[in-house]
Amino acid sequence: MLALQLAIAGVATGSIYALIALGIVLIYKCSGVVNFAQGAYAMLGAYITYFLLRLGLPSIVSVLVGMVLMALVGMVTERLILRRMLKAQIVSVMMVTLGLLIFLKAVCLAIWGPDQIAFPQIFPSGAIDFAGIFITYNYIAAFVLASALSIGFLLFYRFTSLGLMQRCAADNSRAALAIGIHVSNQVSIAWATSAALAGLGGTLLASLGGLSLGISDIGLIAFPVIVVGGLDSLAGALIAGFLLGILEAFTEGILTPNLEEFLRSVSNIQSVGALQQVIPYALLVLMLLLRPQGIFGRRGAERV
Amino acid sequence: MTLVVTDLSIHFGGVIAVADMNLEVKPREIVGLIGPNGAGKTTFINCIAGVNEPDTGTATWNGREILGLSPAELLRIGVARTFQSVVSLHDLTVLDVVKLGAAAHAHNAQGFFEQLFRSDHGRDDELCETLLKPLNLVDVAYSPIQTLSYGQRKSVDLARALASEPALLYLDEPVAGLTYQEGMNMSAVIRSVRDRFGCSVIMVEHKMDVVNATCDRITVMAHGARIFEGTPAETQQDPEVRRVYLGEA
Numbered sequence: 001m002l003a004l005q006l007a008i009a010g011v012a013t014g015s016i017y018a019l020i021a022l023g024i025v026l027i028y029k030c031s032g033v034v035n036f037a038q039g040a041y042a043m044l045g046a047y048i049t050y051f052l053l054r055l056g057l058p059s060i061v062s063v064l065v066g067m068v069l070m071a072l073v074g075m076v077t078e079r080l081i082l083r084r085m086l087k088a089q090i091v092s093v094m095m096v097t098l099g100l101l102i103f104l105k106a107v108c109l110a111i112w113g114p115d116q117i118a119f120p121q122i123f124p125s126g127a128i129d130f131a132g133i134f135i136t137y138n139y140i141a142a143f144v145l146a147s148a149l150s151i152g153f154l155l156f157y158r159f160t161s162l163g164l165m166q167r168c169a170a171d172n173s174r175a176a177l178a179i180g181i182h183v184s185n186q187v188s189i190a191w192a193t194s195a196a197l198a199g200l201g202g203t204l205l206a207s208l209g210g211l212s213l214g215i216s217d218i219g220l221i222a223f224p225v226i227v228v229g230g231l232d233s234l235a236g237a238l239i240a241g242f243l244l245g246i247l248e249a250f251t252e253g254i255l256t257p258n259l260e261e262f263l264r265s266v267s268n269i270q271s272v273g274a275l276q277q278v279i280p281y282a283l284l285v286l287m288l289l290l291r292p293q294g295i296f297g298r299r300g301a302e303r304v
Numbered sequence: 305m306t307l308v309v310t311d312l313s314i315h316f317g318g319v320i321a322v323a324d325m326n327l328e329v330k331p332r333e334i335v336g337l338i339g340p341n342g343a344g345k346t347t348f349i350n351c352i353a354g355v356n357e358p359d360t361g362t363a364t365w366n367g368r369e370i371l372g373l374s375p376a377e378l379l380r381i382g383v384a385r386t387f388q389s390v391v392s393l394h395d396l397t398v399l400d401v402v403k404l405g406a407a408a409h410a411h412n413a414q415g416f417f418e419q420l421f422r423s424d425h426g427r428d429d430e431l432c433e434t435l436l437k438p439l440n441l442v443d444v445a446y447s448p449i450q451t452l453s454y455g456q457r458k459s460v461d462l463a464r465a466l467a468s469e470p471a472l473l474y475l476d477e478p479v480a481g482l483t484y485q486e487g488m489n490m491s492a493v494i495r496s497v498r499d500r501f502g503c504s505v506i507m508v509e510h511k512m513d514v515v516n517a518t519c520d521r522i523t524v525m526a527h528g529a530r531i532f533e534g535t536p537a538e539t540q541q542d543p544e545v546r547r548v549y550l551g552e553a
Contacts, residue, residue, distance in 0.1 A: 159425065161407050164396075168404055171393045178355070178387065179404060179464060180379040298394075 005133050006253040007246055012139040013208070014245020015146035019201040020218055021225040021237040022150055023194030029170035029232055030190040031082065032090055036097040038198050039219020040104035045070045045199020046206040046215050047108050050119060059122040063203055067196040074195025078188045105213055116212040123207065142204040149200060150238050153193070157234065166190065224280035228287050230297020240295065244280050252276040305331040305366055305471055307352075307504060312361030313528075314351055321347040322358070323528035327506075329472070334498055334505040336519035336536075338512070340549050344528040345508045346388055349474050353385045354378050365472060382471035386464075386478060388508075390457040398452070398460050399445045402431050405467030435463045438493050455482045459490070466497060473497075475507040479514050487511055491518040516540070524549060 020042055027035045049066035053059065077100065085093050123141040127134045157163040169176045169186035177183050202215050225244050229236025256275045263269040287294065307329040314322045322344040329335050337345050350356040352363045354375045363371050365383060373381075384405070393401065406427065428445075436442045439459040444452060449460060458478060465473060478494065479487035491514050498505055509515050515522060516536040524532040524539065526548050532539065539545055 161403065164400055164403055165407065167400070168393065168396060171395050175393055178375060180374075180376040180384075180468070181404065182374075182376050 001132060002253060003250075005135075006249040008133070008135055008143075009139060009253075010246035010249030011242060012143040012146075012245070013205075013248065014242040015143050015150065016201045016204050016241075017218070017221060017225050017245055018150050018238045018241025019146045019204075020198050021222040021229065021241050022153060022234055023197045024222055024226050025229075025231065025234050025237045026166075026190050027194050028226075029234075030166065030173075031187050033082070033093045033097065034231075035194065036094060036219065037077070037100040037104065038194065038222055039216040040101040041070060041074065041195045041198035042202030042205065042218050043108060043213060043216040044073065044104050044202070045195075046119075046202035046211055047112055048199070049122075049203040050112075050117065050206065050211055053120045053122065063122065063200065066203060067199050070199030071192040071196040073199075074191040074193070075188050077195070078191035082187070082191070083184060101216065101219065105216055108213055112211075114213065116210050116214075119206040119211045121207075122203075138208055142208055146201065146204055149197065150241075153197065154234060154238070162189070221280055224284040224287075226294070227284050228294055230294030232298055233294065233296035236294055236296030244283070247279055247283070248276040251279045305504060307363070307365050307472055307506075309352060309363040310361060312348065312351055312358050312363065314347060314356055314358040321528055322351065325361070325525070325529055327523060327530065329504045329506060331504060332498060332502050333521060334494065334507060334519045336515040336522040337506055337508045337525060338510070338515060338522060338539075338549065339525035343525040345525055346476055347528075348525070349385065349476055349506070349508060353383070353474055379468050379470075382469070382503075383474075384465040384468045384470035384472075385474035386458075386461045386476055388476040388480065390454065390461050393449050395448060397446050397448055398436070398441055398463075399428060399431065401449060401460055402435060402463050402467045403427075405464035406431065431467065435466055438496065439463055440489075455486050458482060462490075462493070466501070469501065471501075471503050473503050473505045475505060475509075477508055477510065479509060479511055484513075487514045488517065490514070494518055 020038055023041070024035055024038050027033055027038075045066055048069050049062050052062035052065055057065070081096055081100070082093065085096065123137050125137065127136040128140070157166060165176075165181055166186055166189065168179075168181055169183045170190075173183050176186070201218065205215050205218060221244070225240045226237050228243065229238070229240030252275070256272060259272055259275070260270070263272065307327070309325065309327040312322055312325045313320070325344070325348055327335070327337075327348075337348070339345055347356060351358045351361075352370065354370075354373050354377070358371060361371070362369060365381070368381070370378060370381075370383065375385075378384075396404075432442055432445055436445055439462065441456065441459055441463060444456060449457060452460065458481070462475070462478060465475075475494065479490050482490060494505065494507070495518060497503070507515070507519060509518075519536060522532075522534060522536055522539040523530055524545050531548065532542055532545050534542065
């Protein structure tokens with residue numbers, strides 16, 4: 001029973017990881033840049049949705065408008081910063097995204113302050129009782145929304161003409177340019193989509209655990225996700241996201257208590273700390289040692 | 305529907321690649337562009353296809369200046385091209401690449417939301433029938449490009465260009481690397497394309513048997529400029545052309 005409970009919680013957070021990691025992979029495929037500001041997009045998205053909710057807008061409107069505004073933020077980032085750095089080294093561009101992360105955190109700090117804010121209820125409160133397991137609507141909604149959007153995005157990418165142009169630009173941007181695809185517009189769209197997905201991810205995280213600047217740390221967890229899934233694989237990001245979410249939940253709920261009990265019986269150690277926060281990075285190191293291209297990645301994809 | 309190129313020149317550093325090149329292509333005409341290696345044929349095509357920006361000269365299509373337009377803008381007004389070295393794309397299938405060509409055409413241009421939500425599989429059968437079948441590509445329609453032979457990739461590149469329903473088509477060495485039989489098949493396809501779409505074609509090619517079989521008129525380039533123009537028969541007879549290009553026996 002505990003295992004099932006943990007699995008459900010893990011799947012819910014995992015789906016949010018997947019949503020945010022998808023955006024990183026999308027930008028990487030299209031422009032070769034690993035976007036360190038993805039966590040900042042999640043955080044900003046959550047604050048913007050919070051702001052809209054406080055204005056008194058209905059939940060669904062706030063979430064949607066929040067995503068649209070985040071898409072604009074992503075597009076502006078690409079137009080104002082990335083497009084001016086077309087000839088710069090990729091590493092320089094990545095450093096700029098790191099700067100953007102710090103900048104956006106400072107902006108949110110200046111506007112909303114350093115304290116954790118209780119996020120308004122955007123989903124109905126309450127829980128369903130499923131064979132003795134209580135699952136709050138919050139978790140269900142987060143899971144359903146994040147999964148639906150991730151899968152919807154994959155379908156868009158695979159089956160529509162805009163998706164086809166995205167794939168072509170990601171596959172070989174010079175070839176795409178030569179056969180008449182407006183590649184910079186495609187890169188713009190990729191940034192807008194990534195930011196919107198991250199914004200929703202941030203809002204969902206805030207609805208589960210409150211709103212704070214710490215939401216931007218999700219960007220750091222997204223990196224193990226994409227390394228495990230493969231830096232250039234969208235499906236890999238999705239699957240690895242779920243995997244990591246479940247692994248974290250099990251570490252917190254089963255491994256940590258058992259390990260602590262064992263350690264107390266043989267030593268003076270009382271606690272192992274937040275072991276679940278270490279797990280993604282342990283997995284990252286293991287993955288880089290055993291299969292550096294990730295589960296679904298193509299050999300030769302660059303590492304960061 | 306006439307292409308008129310006047311006094312087009314481009315240099316790279318100290319090398320003058322194209323020097324005061326002139327060319328006119330009439331409606332529904334297939335013009336062969338031949339010349340020794342380094343004569344500036346591909347560079348000339350690149351200049352009028354939006355890849356290189358020439359130093360001087362003009363090029364008008366239907367009276368409209370086309371120099372300075374990007375490949376994407378050219379496609380929208382019906383100017384398409386194929387490439388000497390085939391485009392390398394890893395993950396896309398043959399049909400995907402053809403659809404990319406089709407999407408560029410104004411008639412098929414969809415609004416942003418249509419592009420975003422509508423499945424792009426609606427025209428699969430039609431594209432297979434009209435474009436892939438004549439080029440013997442139906443069997444590999446759903447294969448990734450990278451699994452195809454060189455000759456097949458050349459055909460895919462042509463199918464992609466044709467999918468944009470061009471009014472003016474540049475073919476850069478369409479049969480290079482193909483067997484004699486494949487080359488002759490390609491020649492027949494090019495002529496039938498012209499007959500069906502009524503488009504004008506410029507074809508850069510070295511294989512003289514294919515050029516003679518395909519083209520209505522031949523322009524010979526040497527050192528970046530036009531040195532001769534005439535029918536295939538006239539071209540073969542001309543002593544100057546024989547000297548610089550075809551080689552005196």
